[in-house]
Amino acid sequence: MMHDLSGNLINYWYAAGLSEDFPADKPVARTIFEKPLVFWRGKDGQVTAILDRCNHRNAPLSKGKIHKDCLVCPYHGWTYDTNGQCVDIPSEGPHVERIPNKRVEHFPVTESGGLIWVWMGKEKTPTNQPFDMPVMKEQGWRSYYMVTKFNNNVTDLVENFMDVPHTVFVHKGWFRDKKQICIKAKVERTSDSVLVTYDQPNDSIGFSGWLVNPKGLPMVHTDNFYMPNNTRVDYIFGETERGFIICSTGLYVNYL
Numbered sequence: 330m331m332h333d334l335s336g337n338l339i340n341y342w343y344a345a346g347l348s349e350d351f352p353a354d355k356p357v358a359r360t361i362f363e364k365p366l367v368f369w370r371g372k373d374g375q376v377t378a379i380l381d382r383c384n385h386r387n388a389p390l391s392k393g394k395i396h397k398d399c400l401v402c403p404y405h406g407w408t409y410d411t412n413g414q415c416v417d418i419p420s421e422g423p424h425v426e427r428i429p430n431k432r433v434e435h436f437p438v439t440e441s442g443g444l445i446w447v448w449m450g451k452e453k454t455p456t457n458q459p460f461d462m463p464v465m466k467e468q469g470w471r472s473y474y475m476v477t478k479f480n481n482n483v484t485d486l487v488e489n490f491m492d493v494p495h496t497v498f499v500h501k502g503w504f505r506d507k508k509q510i511c512i513k514a515k516v517e518r519t520s521d522s523v524l525v526t527y528d529q530p531n532d533s534i535g536f537s538g539w540l541v542n543p544k545g546l547p548m549v550h551t552d553n554f555y556m557p558n559n560t561r562v563d564y565i566f567g568e569t570e571r572g573f574i575i576c577s578t579g580l581y582v583n584y585l
């Protein structure tokens with residue numbers, strides 16, 4: 330199974346969707362690393378994720394109902410708490426002694442930057458943090474998410490988001506113009522990130538430059554990649570905190 334063959338790629342947080350896609354009143358199904366997962370929101374707003382397969386007869390729990398912070402299987406009503414522990418088997422009546430060994434796999438979840446993130450790692454305790462979406466809700470900045478379906482793999486998308494030379498061809502006339510000039514770039518690497526800083530203060534981002542940089546201040550352009558599937562491209566103008574930042578992360582196949 331893909332989850333078992335993923336090596337170190339599995340040991341990161343993955344975005345399961347926008348916060349607003351996880352309502353308080355119904356479970357949500359996602360498939361990540363070929364694992365079917367079900368998410369639901371408790372009364373306190375916290376989101377839980379467990380395997381979307383009932384321990385009894387493998388029914389998809391995502392077709393069930395939320396009841397008192399627990400998830401009730403649609404087939405025979407086995408009920409799971411926020412740790413994936415079965416807490417009720419209706420056909421057993423009050424005889425609960427069989428329940429403790431009935432549970433489904435549980436996955437850590439966190440909510441940050443307007444996204445729901447799930448930890449798919451082999452270690453059940455997360456060893457890192459989800460990608461930090463910059464300037465979300467910071468005063469003076471506006472931000473929004475755009476969800477787009479691409480018929481391609483994540484590696485090609487990450488390369489595209491950080492690929493400067495294609496802009497003068499694919500986005501000809503509205504992003505950059507073709508120029509034959511030599512640009513210096515500084516490349517910094519860590520074990521799970523790459524940061525490139527371009528030394529080109531006169532660079533511009535085309536038609537929108539007049540809008541986001543009306544005074545034509547010198548621009549600092551940086552491209553960042555963060556494992557496993559996150560990119561961040563910054564265009565910051567002058568010494569100000571004014572700028573334009575584009576981030577991307579992967580969502581998964583049954584999202585759209």
Ligand code: FES
Pocket residue numbers: 383384385386387388402403404405406407
């Ligand atoms: S399959 Fe879920 S309760 Fe039977």
